[in-house]
Amino acid sequence: ITMKMAVHVHHVTGMDNLCLAGGVSLNCVSNGKILREGPFKNIWVQPAASDAGGALGAALVAWHKYLGNERNVVPEHDAQKATLLGPSFTDDDIEGYFNREHIPYRRFKYSDIPDITAKLIAEQKVIGWFQGKMEFGPRALGARSILGDPRSAEMQSLINRKIKFRESFRPFAPSVLLENAEEYFDLKAESPYMLIVAIISEGKRLKIDGSDNLTGLNKLKAKRSVVPAVTHVDNSVRVQTVKREDNPLYYDVIKRFKDNYGCPLVINTSFNVRGEPIVCTPNDAYRCFMRTNIDYLIIGCFVVDKKEQDPARLKLEEVNEFAPD
Secondary structure, rough: HHHHHHHHHHHOOOEEEEEEEOOOHHHHHHHHHHHHHOOOOOEOOOOOOOOOHHHHHHHHHHHHOOOOOOOOOOOOOOOOHOOOOOOOOOOHHHHHHHHHHOOOOOOOOOOHHHHHHHHHHHOOOOOEEOOOOOOOOOOOOOOEEEEEEOOOOOHHHHHHHHOOOOOOOEEEEEEEEEHHHHHEEEOOOOOOOOOOOEOOOOOHHHHHOOHHHHOHHHHHHHHEEOOOOHHOOOEEEEEEEOOOOOOHHHHHHHHHHHHHHHOOOEEEEOOOOOOOOOOOOHHHHHHHHHOOOHHHHHHHEEEEEEHHHHHHHHHHHHHHHHHOO
């Protein structure tokens, strides 16, 4: 249905670019199909493409219609600014919270954070990543994210079962450097908001021995690409492309992971457990960090190590209700 609508709109308008919004536009599979098989050269999906997007519409109406400001469109630039439009917290805010709560932490220079983070990911640690302004919309895009190593066949199950408290087979999305996206995925456009599904490139797939004999969950556990933690059973991947101008610190983490360990992408899933919203404040982040098996919390220029925390704060039993049978 969405493809027929897209074809009709193209026929009527003759335009090359398509903008999508509304709840149906959160369907990444549909968006990917329109991009790959539809008549448009480019598509852009409003990242808060649900009822929340009405707030943007209201703001734009006020800005242009009531206040009379001009509508300036810059074709090569996304005016939504990576949708990092939410609240942020200064290093003083974060350090003050840690000190009030007597939370052990270590402070580093921001220039050290990419190396530290990339090294921990390569060591198979799971990172709670909290930086800058929160994302506006349902996807974590490198501001309130959980990060991991996509090369690990075990990482998908580990994060699902011990951190997200949901079914172990659910796939994760990768954040990939834009310049390396086509090397790994059948994707010929940017996907900054994780709203397009692509197919893993032929060159990154692995031959699965005895695949014809696999059934049920064993089929899902098969290592089918060089980045198995983000590759679904049908070789599809929900991709987020990352540019340095959109999110410099997050880009630098992935770039360092590529430079030091040969992989230009990381697992990126939302910083929350099933049944709860994405974390917003430092207190939200620390609470989620302590109630799950996340190894490190990297928040601002601070690194919090789970092993250094007071065991009395560890309350994993509180979230057993979220764990699948």
